[in-house]
Amino acid sequence: MELAFAASVYPTNVKRVIYEIRPRSSKLVTNKRRSFHNKFLCSVAVAPDRNRVSKVELENKKHNLLLAVQDTQRGLAATADQRSIIEEALVSVEGYNMGAPLDMAVLDGTWRLQYTSAPDVVVLLEAAARLPFFQVGQIFQKFECRDQLRGGVIRNVVRWSIPNLLEEQEGATLVVSAKFDVVSVRNIYLQFEEIKVQDINISEQLQALIAPALLPRSFLSLQ
Structure with missing residues (x-):
């Protein structure tokens, strides 16, 4: 809390009185350090x-x-x-x-997409809305830049699925990775590294369909 002091009347022929004002539980507590015989008025203004x-x-x-x-x-x-x-x-x-520089410690972490106008992302959402065999789940952007000064690694993570073949919404994960360097307080430079598909999870229906063909058979069952 910032405190501003203003004395409306200040005597010139006596010693000063010093008040220490401390915020405590939203109350102002005054501790008198020294006193004198003459009195004067003192007003205290509390600034936000x-x-x-x-x-x-x-x-x-x-x-x-x-x-x-x-x-x-x-x-x-x-x-x-x-x-x-x-x-x-x-x-x-x-x-x-x-105008403040990017705080890498705050930027570091995984951020979930809430809204975008980027054409390359909107086209995925449009495809999922139009095509019955394609789903787009959660989309994330992951920054790995803790303890870095001017850059790090950024990963775009897209959860997607094909109904009946893969698990709903999160049947597979598309990861696009790039290095980034800070060029200004509002811009970063990206250098593409790799793209990969990982964490493929087939649906229970597909598991039930292919499981019998993959079960181990004994010599007698093969005769």
Whole structure:
């Protein structure tokens, strides 16, 4: 808490009185250190904590942004008006602490996609909406940059499936990896590394279909 002091009347012919004001449980406690015989008036103005106010404002802006992207199916069903509102809310969040360098410790981790206007991602969502044999589950972006100063590794992770052949929504995982370098407070440079499919999980129906053919047979059963 920031405290501002202002003395409305200050005597010039006596010793000063020093008050130490400490915030404690939202109350102001005054501890008198020295006293004198003459009295004077002292007013205390309590200013709001700017850091606390800024953090509250930022959380409100984030909340408004998340509300704006709801019911857009991660951007697939967003109308022109919704995209305009989302862009405005996004710019409002980006305006907080603008110009500060990227904090790699905060960026490090796995982030789940809530909304996108990127064509290469929207086309996947469109395909899943139109094709009955293709599903797109959760999409993540994973940054590996802890203890790094100017870059790291970024991985785009897409969970997808083919109904009846693979498990619902998460039958397989597509991972696209790239190295990144920070070139400015708003831009990073990407260098593609690899693309791979992993964690393939076949459906129970397919397991039941192929299991008999894969079961070990004895010599007698083969006769």
